[in-house]
Amino acid sequence: EAGVTQFPSHSVIEKGQTVTLRCDPISGHDNLYWYRRVMGKEIKFLLHFVKESKQDESGMPNNRFLAERTGGTYSTLKVQPAELEDSGVYFCASSQEPMGLRTEAFFGQGTRLTVV
Amino acid sequence: GQQVMQIPQYQHVQEGEDFTTYCNSSTTLSNIQWYKQRPGGHPVFLIQLVKSGEVKKQKRLTFQFGEAKKNSSLHITATQTTDVGTYFCAGQGGGADGLTFGKGTHLIIQP
Numbered sequence A: 001e002a003g004v005t006q007f008p009s010h011s012v013i014e015k016g017q018t019v020t021l022r023c024d025p026i027s028g029h030d031n032l033y034w035y036r037r038v039m040g041k042e043i044k045f046l047l048h049f050v051k052e053s054k055q056d057e058s059g060m061p062n063n064r065f066l067a068e069r070t071g072g073t074y075s076t077l078k079v080q081p082a083e084l085e086d087s088g089v090y091f092c093a094s095s096q097e098p099m100g101l102r103t104e105a106f107f108g109q110g111t112r113l114t115v116v
Numbered sequence B: 001g002q003q004v005m006q007i008p009q010y011q012h013v014q015e016g017e018d019f020t021t022y023c024n025s026s027t028t029l030s031n032i033q034w035y036k037q038r039p040g041g042h043p044v045f046l047i048q049l050v051k052s053g054e055v056k057k058q059k060r061l062t063f064q065f066g067e068a069k070k071n072s073s074l075h076i077t078a079t080q081t082t083d084v085g086t087y088f089c090a091g092q093g094g095g096a097d098g099l100t101f102g103k104g105t106h107l108i109i110q111p
Helices: none
Strands: A005-007 A010-013 A019-024 A031-037 A043-050 A053-056 A065-068 A075-079 A088-095 A111-115 B004-007 B010-014 B019-025 B031-037 B044-049 B055-058 B061-065 B071-076 B085-092 B105-110
Touching: A005 A088, A010 A019, A019 A088, A019 A111, A031 A075, A043 A065, B004 B085, B010 B019, B019 B085, B019 B105, B031 B071, B044 B055, B044 B061, B071 B085
Parallel strands: A010 A111, B010 B105
Antiparallel strands: A005 A019, A019 A075, A031 A043, A031 A088, A043 A053, A065 A075, A088 A111, B004 B019, B019 B071, B031 B044, B031 B085, B055 B061, B061 B071, B085 B105
């Protein structure tokens, strides 16, 4: 069974540019989460999709971040325009049931974003 | 908002010594999960604790969830070089769907 895959694995962009990160969850997992880890800080929750719907986006830092999950399959996270403080590792995770219902979440390898 | 404090940030041990990392939440949790991340890797789920006072064991790893469901610990007995990595606790509660992660404890093992 394929795991959670993220693309690209690394991205280096200039401040002001746009970057789109992609996450393909495990097939059949309705729940998809985005997290990010800024250098030296903890992993922080960004948002949660249930199928194509945003269940909770309380962790999104500002309106420069836009997440979509059209069709309830893969998800994209767009940062536009990117700022220096957006640098970090963006993780995607998926689970069959919502987290907290005795289920584990499977994390992708992450996308390392560097804004210069 | 909910905060999860994790200590220590770094722990150097000699191979064979024990290791413990602690997490404390600012609010009562519905459950707490533990993850391990190897250098260059991604968080891998270890375990989930749900019940107050719960203790679970996985070989040399012992996980505890406090009676008040606000703190948790992970104890590794007789560390091995394969235990190297960062151990994260992640709590759920306080309204958000996602997990609130601690900063992680970096375990460094000296042979």
